[in-house]
Amino acid sequence: MLHSSFSSRPRATLLLSASTMLLLLLTSPLFWAGQKTALHLDGTPADPFLENPGKPLVLLFVRTDCPISNRYAPLIQHISTQYGEKAGFWLVYPSETATAERIRQHQRDYGYKLPALRDPWHVLVAQAQVQATPEAAVFTADHHLLYHGRIDNLYRDFGHARPAATTHELDEAIQAALFGKAPPSNQPGVGCFITNVQ
Amino acid sequence: MTSSVRTIFACLLGFSSATAAAFPKQEATRSEPLTPAPKQVTFNRDIAPVVFHYCAPCHHPGEAGPFPLLTYRDARARAREIARVTSTRFMPPWLPEPQESDFADELRLSDEQIALIQKWVQQGAIEGAAADLPPAPQFAAGWQIGRPDKIIEAEKPYTLPASGSDMYWNFIFRAPVDTTRWVKAIEIRPGDKRVVHHANVLVDRDQSVRRQENEPGAGFPGMELKIASETFDPDSHFFFWKPGTVLKPEPEGMALRLDKNTDLVLNIHLQPSGKPEKVQPSLGLYFTDKPASLFPVLLQMENDQQLDIPPGEKHYVVTDQFTLPVAVDVLAIYPHAHYLGKDLQALAALPDGSRKTLIHIPQWDLNWQAVYRYQEPVPLPKGTTITMRFVYDNSSDNVANPSDPPRRVVAGNRASDEMAHLWLQVLPHALPGVATDPRMLLQEAMARHNVNKNPADFEAHYNLAAMLLARGAQEGAIEQFDEAVRLRPEDATANNALGAALLAVGRSSEAIPYLTAAIKAQPADFDAHYNLANALASQGKFLEAIEHYRASVRLHPDDANAEANLGSALAEIGNLREAKLHFERALEIDPNHELARENLEQIHHASKDVKP
Numbered sequence: 049m050l051h052s053s054f055s056s057r058p059r060a061t062l063l064l065s066a067s068t069m070l071l072l073l074l075t076s077p078l079f080w081a082g083q084k085t086a087l088h089l090d091g092t093p094a095d096p097f098l099e100n101p102g103k104p105l106v107l108l109f110v111r112t113d114c115p116i117s118n119r120y121a122p123l124i125q126h127i128s129t130q131y132g133e134k135a136g137f138w139l140v141y142p143s144e145t146a147t148a149e150r151i152r153q154h155q156r157d158y159g160y161k162l163p164a165l166r167d168p169w170h171v172l173v174a175q176a177q178v179q180a181t182p183e184a185a186v187f188t189a190d191h192h193l194l195y196h197g198r199i200d201n202l203y204r205d206f207g208h209a210r211p212a213a214t215t216h217e218l219d220e221a222i223q224a225a226l227f228g229k230a231p232p233s234n235q236p237g238v239g240c241f242i243t244n245v246q
Numbered sequence: 247m248t249s250s251v252r253t254i255f256a257c258l259l260g261f262s263s264a265t266a267a268a269f270p271k272q273e274a275t276r277s278e279p280l281t282p283a284p285k286q287v288t289f290n291r292d293i294a295p296v297v298f299h300y301c302a303p304c305h306h307p308g309e310a311g312p313f314p315l316l317t318y319r320d321a322r323a324r325a326r327e328i329a330r331v332t333s334t335r336f337m338p339p340w341l342p343e344p345q346e347s348d349f350a351d352e353l354r355l356s357d358e359q360i361a362l363i364q365k366w367v368q369q370g371a372i373e374g375a376a377a378d379l380p381p382a383p384q385f386a387a388g389w390q391i392g393r394p395d396k397i398i399e400a401e402k403p404y405t406l407p408a409s410g411s412d413m414y415w416n417f418i419f420r421a422p423v424d425t426t427r428w429v430k431a432i433e434i435r436p437g438d439k440r441v442v443h444h445a446n447v448l449v450d451r452d453q454s455v456r457r458q459e460n461e462p463g464a465g466f467p468g469m470e471l472k473i474a475s476e477t478f479d480p481d482s483h484f485f486f487w488k489p490g491t492v493l494k495p496e497p498e499g500m501a502l503r504l505d506k507n508t509d510l511v512l513n514i515h516l517q518p519s520g521k522p523e524k525v526q527p528s529l530g531l532y533f534t535d536k537p538a539s540l541f542p543v544l545l546q547m548e549n550d551q552q553l554d555i556p557p558g559e560k561h562y563v564v565t566d567q568f569t570l571p572v573a574v575d576v577l578a579i580y581p582h583a584h585y586l587g588k589d590l591q592a593l594a595a596l597p598d599g600s601r602k603t604l605i606h607i608p609q610w611d612l613n614w615q616a617v618y619r620y621q622e623p624v625p626l627p628k629g630t631t632i633t634m635r636f637v638y639d640n641s642s643d644n645v646a647n648p649s650d651p652p653r654r655v656v657a658g659n660r661a662s663d664e665m666a667h668l669w670l671q672v673l674p675h676a677l678p679g680v681a682t683d684p685r686m687l688l689q690e691a692m693a694r695h696n697v698n699k700n701p702a703d704f705e706a707h708y709n710l711a712a713m714l715l716a717r718g719a720q721e722g723a724i725e726q727f728d729e730a731v732r733l734r735p736e737d738a739t740a741n742n743a744l745g746a747a748l749l750a751v752g753r754s755s756e757a758i759p760y761l762t763a764a765i766k767a768q769p770a771d772f773d774a775h776y777n778l779a780n781a782l783a784s785q786g787k788f789l790e791a792i793e794h795y796r797a798s799v800r801l802h803p804d805d806a807n808a809e810a811n812l813g814s815a816l817a818e819i820g821n822l823r824e825a826k827l828h829f830e831r832a833l834e835i836d837p838n839h840e841l842a843r844e845n846l847e848q849i850h851h852a853s854k855d856v857k858p
Contacts (some may be wrong), residue, residue: 111706113312113313115312115440115519118519118520118521119409119517119518119519119520120520121408121521122408122409122520123409123522157521158408158520158521159408159521204645205334205336205546206330206331206334206336206337207326207331207335207336207339207611207613207614208645208646209645209646210645210646211411211585211646211647211648211661212411212650214650233413240324240327240478241326241330243326
């Protein structure tokens with residue numbers, strides 16, 4: 049069963065219902081082998097859309113070695129705790145080189161409790177349309193991309209941080225996804241470019 | 247046996263943090279369309295020399311840069327960021343505009359270098375031929391100029407919280423010397439350099455700051471420091487660290503005197519990283535056997551009283567002007583404002599009508615504040631007028647504005663207050679045929695300038711009085727101390743100083759009310775007890791004097807003068823037995839104490855005379 053509202057997502061297979069997908073997997077065990085996907089830290093394929101059915105999905109793109117995204121760690125953890133089970137929260141590490149062990153260490157260092165994914169082939173980067181770390185993407189429960197971009201406006205540019213943020217786009221976007229409010233307009237984040245040479 | 251105890255207030259090198267004003271708009275750098283075949287830019291040939299010289303000093307392991315930039319692979323992984331931050335001149339951080347008097351270790355990219363980087367990234371960040379790659383830069387591992395003669399580590403670490411606003415922390419180090427030594431360099435190791443924005447060592451000769459610690463050795467928070475000194479001994483050195491600082495020993499003959507019982511106070515600006523960070527800095531001290539023969543002075547220009555910036559004001563100007571009473575060589579300059587500072591400059595108008603820009607920072611950014619040393623000293627003749635002109639932006643357009651919405655801002659030590667300070671390290675020239683230390687002429691002229699600028703400034707009167715007292719102009723000093731007491735009638739330090747100055751010219755009966763007031767304001771003030779005891783003793787009121795000498799000894803059990811004077815007062819009332827004990831105690835503390843020795847001998851003689 050195809051859902052037309054998912055048409056912006058590149059992998060048609062992900063548009064299948066869970067039961068259909070299970071059937072496909074059973075009948076086509078080599079399906080994942082040639083497919084680039086995000087990965088759990090244990091190396092198995094990951095699809096956060098399928099792992100949080102019926103809930104808004106929040107992807108938070110970070111790097112282990114990006115000082116601006118690291119500075120957001122307490123806020124990211126706070127927001128994910130604040131909304132708890134109401135939405136699915138995932139850290140996404142889009143680096144091609146960060147190993148699972150390095151990511152686990154990073155999570156320990158910065159007190160992250162939310163689950164993490166690797167996205168070395170930028171599958172989720174493309175779906176979320178993000179450019180830099182830290183940026184967030186908020187999807188509705190039916191997987192519609194509602195917002196992508198900065199978490200808040202703490203940084204205006206490299207080296208130009210406000211004493212405190214005055215707008216809170218990620219929080220507004222989650223509220224929009226949960227309660228059907230109007231989402232904020234997409235705003236690019238300030239931080240480390242995910243793709244460095246185009 | 248009169249002691250005149252005085253304190254000189256010096257508002258010293260407060261360092262603050264913040265981000266700067268409006269982001270500079272840079273013109274996009276594009277390949278010229280008229281150029282038919284733009285040269286291919288390669289890392290190895292064109293970019294590596296720039297990256298190795300300007301970026302790698304901070305961007306290598308263990309340094310402040312959050313990632314290394316030592317190889318093509320490193321640079322390629324950050325290519326877009328490098329293009330972005332260089333095009334806006336955010337990196338490398340260098341605030342002053344180019345000027346006639348060059349600064350040492352300038353880290354300013356040329357427009358051509360910036361354009362080259364943009365082109366390299368636009369062309370796909372090509373590596374190029376291996377043969378073109380210059381040797382990778384080599385950096386000293388560990389201490390920059392060899393193992394220091396003494397290494398001191400902060401007694402206790404400070405744990406920076408994971409989040410929140412910038413933090414300013416002060417660590418206190420006791421000078422690790424038993425006798426006076428001369429320091430030619432101090433390497434500041436601020437701890438984790440990724441969270442430290444800058445650090446600055448202040449010399450606290452009278453350990454006046456450590457009382458701000460709640461727990462000994464723990465340090466204390468604070469953006470700006472005020473250090474009080476009991477003698478005219480102007481701090482003359484900048485010991486400053488910022489990312490990428492290359493340690494250089496002080497010029498020949500300009501070593502810093504470091505006495506026993508001196509504190510070195512390290513003021514550090516920290517920025518939370520997202521996780522708790524333990525910061526435990528250390529200092530490496532390098533000594534020399536050559537005592538100082540040249541004595542530079544730190545001149546502070548300021549006009550904090552002009553700071554009263556209405557909310558929304560985008561162009562608020564604060565100025566100060568000072569005319570040099572002696573010729574000087576300017577060695578270094580340090581402008582300081584907080585988050586609203588926008589355009590900071592200092593100009594010199596010479597007596598011959600010519601003008602020199604001493605510094606011009608068109609986009610102030612507190613995060614990258616620094617001490618700037620001139621490549622060559624800048625000579626300024628006597629009669630040169632130095633003008634400080636700072637412009638502030640208290641509008642919402644200033645992204646660093648700590649208040650949202652903007653509020654009225656006046657001078658103060660907090661990050662949300664403002665400052666208008668300009669420090670100049672100058673080497674004054676001796677006046678031909680004049681024995682007076684030219685430093686004193688400079689400092690007195692500056693103190694008088696401050697009094698004229700702000701007649702209601704307590705510290706200005708106090709410091710002018712201290713300068714006058716130091717060169718023996720006691721009556722003038724008494725006038726200024728008197729004005730200081732008038733401004734702050736209950737200030738213990740000023741009352742004590744006025745009392746001590748009156749006592750020094752023999753006006754002990756006039757001194758007594760001020761010294762009494764000082765004790766009332768601060769009952770544990772050793773100086774006031776001691777001076778009052780002296781004043782009473784000089785009037786023959788020995789019983790009352792003994793009471794205050796006893797208080798002095800209780801407060802400072804190791805003060806030989808207090809013990810000896812207590813002994814003298816006891817002897818005056820005939821209590822030779824107890825007097826002897828105190829003279830002996832004074833000699834125990836200071837075996838060379840002449841008064842105690844002479845009096846003890848007299849007691850011995852007297853006791854022999856009494857014996858048959």
